[in-house]
Amino acid sequence: GAGVSQSPSNKVTEKGKDVELRCDPISGHTALYWYRQSLGQGLEFLIYFQGNSAPDKSGLPSDRFSAERTGGSVSTLTIQRTQQEDSAVYLCASSLGDSLYSNQPQHFGDGTRLSIL
C-alpha cells in the first residue's frame, strides 16, 4: 500500500515480556517518528529518525525503550520488561524530509494498540 504500515495492529502481552513493534514508512520518506498515545491522553513524542540515525531520542520514557531503523526504511520499537503503564497506542509517522526544516506534513500509520496484562 501507499501509506505508513504498522504491525501488529494489536498486541496483548504479560507484564515483564519484551515486545517489538514494526513500522514501514512511505517509500522515499527519510524522516520517521514514533509517538505514544495513552488512554484518554494526548500524543507524546518518543523518537525521531532521519535516515538510519536518531538525532532526537529525548522522548523515550526509560531505558527499557529502544528503537532502530535499518536501510533508511523499516523501523522497530522495542520495549523490554513491559510494565502496565506501557499500555498505549504506539503510532508511527513518516515525512519526506524533516518536518521542522522542510515544512513537510507527517503521514501517520494506524498504530499498534499494546495492552499489558
Added chain:
Amino acid sequence: KNEVEQSPQNLTAQEGEFITINCSYSVGISALHWLQQHPGGGIVSLFMLSSGKKKHGRLIATINIQEKHSSLHITASHPRDSAVYICAVGSYGQNFVFGPGTRLSVLP
C-alpha cells in the same frame, strides 16, 4: 518545553455552522501542524504551516507568530467533520509537542 493549549476542549455544532478551534503555545516555534484524529483512531495531517494562512477545501488554518496563536476554521461544517483536532508545535532542536485536542461533534 513548549506548552500547548487548545480551546475549546469540546465543541458541538449544528451542520452548516462555521467552526473555529484555537491553539496557543508558549515558546517561539518553527512549524505548527494541525491533525485530525477520527473516531476510529486514525490520524490525518491537515496543515503544516509556519506563517500566514493556508486553505484546503472547507478548512482554513491561520497562524500569528507574534501572538503565538493559530486557528483552524471549518466552513459549512458537516457530520463527517466530527473528530478530534490536534495542534502540534515544533521548534529547531525540539521535536513536536502536542496539544490536548479539541473534540468536535457536528450534528445533522
